[in-house]
Amino acid sequence: MTSSKPLFILFYLILSIPSIVFGQIPQVPAQLEFADLTISITPQARREIQLDVDAQYRNPSYFKVKQDRVNLFMPIVERELRAVGVPEDLKYLVIQESGLIGDAVSTSNAVGFWQFKQGTAEEVGLRVDGQVDERKSIAASTRGAATYLKKHNGVLNNWMTALVSYQMGLGGAKAYFGNQYSGKKTIEVDRNTHWYFKKYLAHKIAYEGQIGYFASNQQLSEVQIQGPSTFAALAKRFGVSEDHLKEYNKWAVSGKIPAGNHTLYLIKDGKLPVEPTVQKSTGTTPKTTSTASTTKASPSYKQANSYPRISGNTTKANEPNQITVNDLEGVQAAKSASPGRFAEQIGMKEKKFRKLNDLQEEESVEPGKYYYTEKKKTSAEVATHIVQPGESLWSISQKYGIRLATLKSKNRIRKDSELKPGMVLNLQEPRKRGESIPIIQVEDAKPTQQTRIETQAPPVQETSTPSQRIEKEQEVEKPSSTPRYHTVSQGETLFSISRKYSVTVDQLKSWNKIGSNNLISIGQKLIILNP
Known part of the structure; x- marks a missing residue:
């Protein structure tokens, strides 16, 4: 009779492979360093943050893909943060904002790696037009985010509050925190600490010990090129496919390289990271944090416009297993339908679909709205x-x-x-x-409404992100006085006009019903509402 010991050892090793490859999930410490601050974390807050850390590791294959993106882009993120004078610790914020998906788009039209709305992107020097969208360039967008954060830290004098201001605007952060953290170097995180900072800590803890662990030996290269050119011509020149160049150069909006000097991104060996196959709804579909702002704001940073937060493959939001809605599996309705018909289309039983979304039988599914395909939560991220x-x-x-x-x-x-x-x-x-x-x-x-406290109600936490970002301190209430008019001259842009009148680009567009193409013409009269 043969010994069963070798079989037992083999069985043990097989069971151990996932833990060997994937590693243990990092645990939230009682104290850590962030930027130039010492952060202590209460037990309750540690439990709360740990849930978010665990969520990052929930699906090993998805974590691997995300980790590969981190390995590709993080060296450039670190370099750009250093160049502007922002602590490298802030690099984990880009994972929180977009999962390092270059063309991520929130429901409020915040775009790119760092989730900028167009007006804010232009305010920090990014080019956004019909040919180039630097929000989708890892180097340019990181410079813009670093500029934004450094400016706010100069006012708030604390990197924790400056980080939160990325979500709620400088004016919102000043109103929320006051001067209590200005110059302070030791901070306690507890149950009342702003959720956005706790979410950031979860990303820092989840990834800081893992950078390089799943490295695929790929390196993102930056090549200076002179336009105009096409991806087809550049693909032949660098020995990669057109799809490869399109994947890493989504900043070229039209699919062509316009005139001028540009940075082209490509992986040296020409291979693309492989995306995992998302399984049917089993409760293990990967969740992403976004952000997306993911997601989230009107120019006045109203929390009402910050949600739902949509992440994932938004180009296929109408298909099941493609997006998350507030970190839950979800889907967007393409057209009006009955709950039964829609449930059939997404491969779910009608009774379950209605229960998950609190729908009555007579209610219809509305086009453009998001619906959940897993159970909703018992509390929200915001208070x-x-x-x-x-x-x-x-x-x-x-x-x-x-x-x-x-x-x-x-x-x-x-x-x-x-x-x-x-x-x-x-x-x-x-x-x-x-x-x-x-x-x-x-x-x-x-969308740009202002609020004022009418009763002695407690202060209300506002949430939004540069995924939604026009700085809150620049918001102006609609005046009762007669508006002024500006006649557009040759060479003027919305941005230059907004600076002239100390308003935002989004306000100009709203007042004058200007579309997303930002087109204005010489001689056009623009309404300017007084602050």
Whole structure:
């Protein structure tokens, strides 16, 4: 009779392979260094952050692909941060914002590696037009983000609050933090610390010990070229495929290299990282954090426009297993349909689909809206929501990925008829028995609306990101005075005109109904509303 010991050893080794290759999930420490700060973390906050760290490791194949992107792009990110004088620790923020997907787009049209809206991109010196979009260039967009962060740190005098200002704008950060952290070098992170910084810490902890661990021995090269040219010609010149060049040079919007000097990106061996096959809905589909702003904001950084946060392959958002909605598996409806018909299209039973999305049988699926294909959460990432005109309890629950029954229970509110614009709804903590719901006066529903406190309600946390970014301190309320007019002269751009009148590009576009192409003509009269 042969010994079973060798078989046992072989079986043990097979079981051990995933842990050997993948490594142990890093644990959140009680203290760590960030930039020039010492961060201590309370036990409760450590548990909260650990959940986000664990989520990064949930799917080994997806983590491997993401790690390959980190290995490709991070040397350039580090170099550009150093050149501007920003601590290299801020490099993990780009993973949080886009997962290092160069053409990531949020629901608020924030674009690229660092998730810039067009107006903010232009304000930090990035070129965004019909030929070039530097938000999709890793070096250029990192320079822009570093410029943005350094400017804010110069005002806030603290890299933690400067990092949070990337999400809520300089004005929002100043209002939220005041001067309590200015010049402070030791910070305690607890349950009340801004969620965006805790999310950042999760990314730092998840990736800082892993950089280089899954290196695929590929190197992203930068080559200076002179346009105009085509990808076909450049592919022959550098011995790679056209698809390869298109994959790493999405900054060339038209698919061609325009006149002038440009940086071309390519991998030396010409091989593209392989994307993993996403399995059917099993609960193990990878989640990405984005951001996307992922996602998230109007020029005034209203939290209402920050969600839902969409990540993943947004070009195929109408197909199942392609995107995440608030870090949950989801799908976007392409056209109106009944819940049963839509559920059939995405390979799910109608009863389950309606339950996941709190839909009644008679309700229809609306085109353009996002729906969940896994169970929604019992609390949102942010603490509160300001009710906007026209919103319902259901639409708010879908916006944040929180179960409808939970939302009602937390706020002791049962019917849409009880909702009033300006109500501050709790999305995390249950409202105490007998506690009235604060109301903040809001203007009519417009993307750039301003809010002001009408009662002695507690301050409401605003969230948004440069995924949505026009700096909040530049926001101006719609004036009651007579507007001015500016006649466009030769050589003027929206950006130069916005600087002249101390307004933002997005405000000019909104006031004058200018489309995404930013086209203005000589002699055109633009409305300028006074601050």
